[in-house]
Amino acid sequence: MRIDSSSTAAAILPLVGGPANVTSVAHCMTRLRLGLADPSRADEDALRALPGVLGVVVDDGSYQVVLGPGVVTRVTAEFEQLLARPSTADELGARGAELREERRRGNATPFKTGLRRLAAVFVPLIPALIGCGILAGINGLLLNTGWLPGLSPALAAVASGFMALIAVFVGHNTAKEFGGTPILGGAVAAIVVHPGVAKVTAFGVALAPGQGGVLGALAAALLATRVEKWCRGRVPEALDVLLTPTLTVLVAGLGTLYGLMYAAGVVSSAIGTGANWLLATTGAFAGLVLGGLFLPLVMLGLHQALIPIHTTLIDQQGYTVLLPVLAMAGAGQVGAAMAVYVRLRHDTSLRTTIRSALPAGLLGVGEPLIYGVSLPLGRPFLTACAGGAAGGAFVGFFAMLGDKVGATAIGPSGWALFPLLAGNRGLGTTAAVYAGGLLTGYAVGFAATYAFGVTDRVMAGATSLGSRSGSRSRSGSGSPGGPTPRRSS
Numbered sequence: 001m002r003i004d005s006s007s008t009a010a011a012i013l014p015l016v017g018g019p020a021n022v023t024s025v026a027h028c029m030t031r032l033r034l035g036l037a038d039p040s041r042a043d044e045d046a047l048r049a050l051p052g053v054l055g056v057v058v059d060d061g062s063y064q065v066v067l068g069p070g071v072v073t074r075v076t077a078e079f080e081q082l083l084a085r086p087s088t089a090d091e092l093g094a095r096g097a098e099l100r101e102e103r104r105r106g107n108a109t110p111f112k113t114g115l116r117r118l119a120a121v122f123v124p125l126i127p128a129l130i131g132c133g134i135l136a137g138i139n140g141l142l143l144n145t146g147w148l149p150g151l152s153p154a155l156a157a158v159a160s161g162f163m164a165l166i167a168v169f170v171g172h173n174t175a176k177e178f179g180g181t182p183i184l185g186g187a188v189a190a191i192v193v194h195p196g197v198a199k200v201t202a203f204g205v206a207l208a209p210g211q212g213g214v215l216g217a218l219a220a221a222l223l224a225t226r227v228e229k230w231c232r233g234r235v236p237e238a239l240d241v242l243l244t245p246t247l248t249v250l251v252a253g254l255g256t257l258y259g260l261m262y263a264a265g266v267v268s269s270a271i272g273t274g275a276n277w278l279l280a281t282t283g284a285f286a287g288l289v290l291g292g293l294f295l296p297l298v299m300l301g302l303h304q305a306l307i308p309i310h311t312t313l314i315d316q317q318g319y320t321v322l323l324p325v326l327a328m329a330g331a332g333q334v335g336a337a338m339a340v341y342v343r344l345r346h347d348t349s350l351r352t353t354i355r356s357a358l359p360a361g362l363l364g365v366g367e368p369l370i371y372g373v374s375l376p377l378g379r380p381f382l383t384a385c386a387g388g389a390a391g392g393a394f395v396g397f398f399a400m401l402g403d404k405v406g407a408t409a410i411g412p413s414g415w416a417l418f419p420l421l422a423g424n425r426g427l428g429t430t431a432a433v434y435a436g437g438l439l440t441g442y443a444v445g446f447a448a449t450y451a452f453g454v455t456d457r458v459m460a461g462a463t464s465l466g467s468r469s470g471s472r473s474r475s476g477s478g479s480p481g482g483p484t485p486r487r488s489s
Helices: 005-015 043-047 071-083 087-105 110-145 152-164 167-178 181-195 195-199 213-232 235-299 302-315 322-326 328-343 349-361 365-375 379-400 412-422 427-453 456-475
Strands: 024-028 031-036 056-059 060-064 403-407 421-424
Touching: 005 043, 005 071, 024 235, 031 071, 043 056, 043 110, 056 365, 060 167, 060 365, 060 421, 110 152, 110 167, 110 235, 110 302, 110 421, 110 427, 152 167, 167 181, 167 213, 167 302, 181 213, 213 235, 213 302, 235 322, 235 328, 235 365, 235 379, 302 322, 322 328, 322 379, 322 403, 322 427, 328 349, 328 365, 328 379, 328 403, 328 412, 328 427, 349 365, 349 412, 379 403, 379 427, 403 427, 412 421, 412 427, 421 427
Parallel strands: none
Antiparallel strands: 024 031, 031 060, 056 060, 403 421
């Protein structure tokens, strides 16, 4: 059933404290991310009860409403339109920046702030990575089968165009996020992929177009932003429009050519070599650790640090070998939820939650199962991690045998990752290894949860959780645009 985006946005707004309480709006692949001046004014129970809302997450001042892929983009657009109305725009403009900065200072550590800013650079690129990755996979299939040979060159151009210029987009987003002029960040980052750099020698070595990849583009745009800010405070206003852009591109461009590209190239090569060595040498153990720890990393928001690594591997090798291993965490989560469903036969509320969340979990959207089932129950979250570890070890074991499994884009996981799979042994072998990892994660997550994850204490917690879920369902019945319940004082 298609969710009415405008009604959902209209229903969410009063439940997060109204327009005056919203200081920022953004979204990722699945979540509407709101900055709230006073999070205590949000009615979490009523939000969870809204049709279309899959869960609610509060993370260091960021109030996140889980809506799912596709839906979140439409609801965010409607939500922003509600906030842009004249009745709320003035109030937001007066209070928004001040309240957001105040909350950042109070709640965010420098490390977490850095991770969020990195995510803000790379997350907007994910839709293009997914689209181009799928097209690249289709083109590879056509080439292997010999079908439609006249179409393959066109598909290759369409699929490869974005990746050829991804450095420019990274530079644009970096400057935008760190307070520079986006187009200047993109202009300096474009140097990284320009064919003319092959005529430049740095440290006695001729540079190569694309050397340093997205890391070089990121560093170039950061340098451009610093240079631009320095110029803005020193160049006379009458000459600012001429000198500041010129000096920014010149100084940052030369710094990129004679330092950053070489250094970023070394780091990028080390990342690629290290990832391949890790899986080829210690694949089963590395997969066990990565698959088992990914759910806790997501809970802490530390998974954002992996986004530049994934993007570097895709830019460098055509696919990231880490994502299929990490995707096994979602398989363990699905297996654990299925075990809870089987064991708690008399908890109709919790079983209803699991039935509604399982399809999303199978497609790699794990938040509904995490925040609605395993995490509140406690022990099933740990047994879900065990399932993820087993699935990761399975994929890692085959990497040790020389069967690489990679993904041409980041974002999707679960069964949704199949169209993006790539490897060194052909699509059939790659898909078989990945499917085997998923089935292993399901099986171990189910068995571990069935045997050890549903104790008497967990059953008691499930009863309490089911009671709250039932209460939310009764209080939240009706359409998203209908009357919304308020938190009692």
